[in-house]
Amino acid sequence: MADGAGDRLDLPAGYRVGDWELAGPIGAGSWGVVHAARGVADGTRAAVKFLPTQLLPPGQRESMAQLVRREVRFSLETRHPNVVRTREVLTVHDADRPDLDGATALVMDRADHSLQELLATRPREGPAPREDAARILAGVSAGLAHIHTRGWVHGDLKPGNVLLTGDGEVWLGDFGLTVELEGTHAYVPPLGSLDHVPPEWWSDREGGHSVVRPTADIWAFGILAHQVLTGGLHPFPGSTPRARALGAQAYARGNAELRLDNSIPARWRELIADCLKPDHASRAALDAEQLAARVRELRGPGAAGRRPFGRGRAGRRGRRPATGGRGRRLTIAAAAVTVPLVAAGSMVLLRDDDRRPPSASGGPGAAPSVDGAIRADSDVPRKLRPVITKAALQCAEEEVTPAFLAAMLKAESGFDANARRPETDEYGIAMWTPSVFKGWARDGDHDGDKSYMSPPDAISAMSHFVCWLDQQYKKEGMREDLPALMAAGYRTSSRTVIETGGVPARVRSHVDRVERYLREYTR
Numbered sequence: 001m002a003d004g005a006g007d008r009l010d011l012p013a014g015y016r017v018g019d020w021e022l023a024g025p026i027g028a029g030s031w032g033v034v035h036a037a038r039g040v041a042d043g044t045r046a047a048v049k050f051l052p053t054q055l056l057p058p059g060q061r062e063s064m065a066q067l068v069r070r071e072v073r074f075s076l077e078t079r080h081p082n083v084v085r086t087r088e089v090l091t092v093h094d095a096d097r098p099d100l101d102g103a104t105a106l107v108m109d110r111a112d113h114s115l116q117e118l119l120a121t122r123p124r125e126g127p128a129p130r131e132d133a134a135r136i137l138a139g140v141s142a143g144l145a146h147i148h149t150r151g152w153v154h155g156d157l158k159p160g161n162v163l164l165t166g167d168g169e170v171w172l173g174d175f176g177l178t179v180e181l182e183g184t185h186a187y188v189p190p191l192g193s194l195d196h197v198p199p200e201w202w203s204d205r206e207g208g209h210s211v212v213r214p215t216a217d218i219w220a221f222g223i224l225a226h227q228v229l230t231g232g233l234h235p236f237p238g239s240t241p242r243a244r245a246l247g248a249q250a251y252a253r254g255n256a257e258l259r260l261d262n263s264i265p266a267r268w269r270e271l272i273a274d275c276l277k278p279d280h281a282s283r284a285a286l287d288a289e290q291l292a293a294r295v296r297e298l299r300g301p302g303a304a305g306r307r308p309f310g311r312g313r314a315g316r317r318g319r320r321p322a323t324g325g326r327g328r329r330l331t332i333a334a335a336a337v338t339v340p341l342v343a344a345g346s347m348v349l350l351r352d353d354d355r356r357p358p359s360a361s362g363g364p365g366a367a368p369s370v371d372g373a374i375r376a377d378s379d380v381p382r383k384l385r386p387v388i389t390k391a392a393l394q395c396a397e398e399e400v401t402p403a404f405l406a407a408m409l410k411a412e413s414g415f416d417a418n419a420r421r422p423e424t425d426e427y428g429i430a431m432w433t434p435s436v437f438k439g440w441a442r443d444g445d446h447d448g449d450k451s452y453m454s455p456p457d458a459i460s461a462m463s464h465f466v467c468w469l470d471q472q473y474k475k476e477g478m479r480e481d482l483p484a485l486m487a488a489g490y491r492t493s494s495r496t497v498i499e500t501g502g503v504p505a506r507v508r509s510h511v512d513r514v515e516r517y518l519r520e521y522t523r
Contacts, residue, residue, distance in 0.1 A: 003446070011035060017048055017105050018090045027114070027160075036110065046087065047110040050103050078150065082143030084163055084171040085109045105192035111163035111171060116222075119159055133228045134299040136162065139170025141292040144221060147172070148214050148288040157220035158196045159227055195234060195244035196220045200280055201250035215283040218291060222275025229264045235276065235462050239441040239450050246439075252278040257471055262393050267298055372401020378521045380406045381415055384455065391459045395467035399482045405463060407517035408487060409508060418453050432456040440465045462490075469494050478502075487514040 015022045023036040026047065037046045052140065078084070090105040140162055147154060154161075154172065161174040197217035226235040235258065236247035250256040258276060260269045271294055279281045374380050374388065388409070389402040412431040413419035420427045427434065432452040440461040441450035450457040470482055471487040476498050478485060488503040488511050489496075496504055503511050 011100070015351070016040070017092060018088070018107070020046060020048055020107055022048065037107070045110045047108050049106045049108065050092070050100070051106070076161075078147060078152070080143055080146040082139045082170055083146065083171060084111070084173040108173075109171070111169075112174070113164055114160050114173075115162035115228070117253060118164070119227060132168075134295075135168065136164070136170055136228055137225055138292075138295050138299050140172065140224065141221065141295040143172040143290070144217055145292040146290040148217070153214050154217050154220075156193060157198070157217050157224060158193045158207070159224060159232075160193075162224070193241065195236070195238075195241040195248070196223050197245070198283075199249045199278060200438075204259075213280055213284075214288060215280045216277050217288065218283050218286055221291065222272045224479075225268070225272050225275065225414035226260065226264065229272075230261045230267055233261055235260055235272070237440050237461075239438040243439050254278075254467065259394070259396075259467070271295070271298065372398075373402045373523055374402050374406050374521050375523050378406070380410070380521060383414065387456050387459055391456075391463035394460065394463050395470070397467055397470040398494070399470055399486065400463060400467050401522070403521040404483055404486075404518055405459065405466075406521050407483075407514045408462065408466070408490065409459065410517045410521075411487070411513045412490075428453045428458045429455045430462045432458055432461065437461055466490060470519045473497070483518055484511050486514055487511045 011022055011025075012021060013024050017037070019040050020037040021040050023038060025033060026036045027034045033049050034049045037048045039046065039274045041205050085108065087107045087109065090107065092100050092105055094101050101264055108148045122296070126394045140157075143158070144154065147304070156174060157172070161172065163171040163173045165171075196219075198216050201216065223235060227233060230369060234244050235257075236251065238244040238247050247256065258273060260272060264272070274286050275283065275291070277285075363438075372392070374385055380388070384406075385402070388405050392400055392402040392405050409415055409429055413429050414431060417429045418427065421431065424434050430452070433516065434452055437452040437458070439449075441452075441457060452458050452461075466486045466489075472481070472494045473482060473489075478501075481502075484503055485497055488507050491507040491510055494503055
């Protein structure tokens, strides 16, 4: 929302706009405000979006007026089952309300909730795909294909702009940043959701405007699909939209790898990886019609990826690994999946969720039978063992095992969830510095959703961080004593370890403790 132009509209229930009576605010769009409404004559449910420009500073007014005209034209021209319908466009005339007089009002069909509202209710204990995930993604991709074939780009695809009805309809909504292409691209003001725009959005500017292409929607669909298939997890680490955007930029530069959540079925991960190619040119190989066709195929009867949506992880517990090794890594060659390495040093990690071996017993605290599992007779608290194991399975690097994370936690805090060292600003079971934790916490669209004092959150973030450290060292050719290097990097930084060429002397005793615990905890 631009400078709060929409949030200054304080309209009472019962306010009339044409033949519609307002019932109260229900949300905000790109820069407008939306009210629930009913038809005066027949009680038809609707949503009225107000698009005021008169309160904006002169420098912004013309740009926003252009957006209004564009959104109105798009809304009136586009008709599709997966695009929210605009019933009529009104101009408000109310001399007693200068904040509203002259505003444009779009009267649209009203959904029951947004996808973001549903994802916000996801369980905190781990990824949990919605039972209707495939149906939602099929609707989104079909709507996207329709608007792309008509020469438009949505420009702000995210869970908050996917609308759902009680009878199963899926609509794309909020077209405040939708733009009609001028050839292969178009220009929009630098607005949008920071953690859903593609990496090139930050640098591809002209005349103060951002260049937008259809591939921007393809990228955003990849982000959204990851969120839907995990119950809200963003594929890039960070507890704020800006932190996640920085993670995406690091990936696009080849400084980080794409880490898709292990709970997502393999064929869906392949599709998401194609959507999240690091640059426009490589994403252009997948257009919206092809995307919609692949989603339809994945949704179809018997397609890989359909089974987990009904029963979550429980539907996969009995499947054993198809190959040897750790039982939780999928090499690209073995899976017959081709993922081009587009950016220098960049590699997409695809891990097979069906390669997660079952627990030896169904009881609490039972550890999966994988290499690096925690010894049953160790002092690792039993209630933490499944949490640690789940966190380790987030990383495809073979050195990041449950036993290694347990050794790290023992050395950092002695498994004390309330540990704290205020003098060094370190807290919790993983002894996170709060500002650093924010960059590695994995969550959905809600800032502050994770806590460094929560053992599951802290341990999950630790796994992501040491996994990244492992990858950085391997890029530098440092493949010996990786557990020691990861423990040292956690206490210092990757750069310090790389520049030292090994474990810095000042953390040698700490690293020795981690290595001792690792030997004790490994079967």
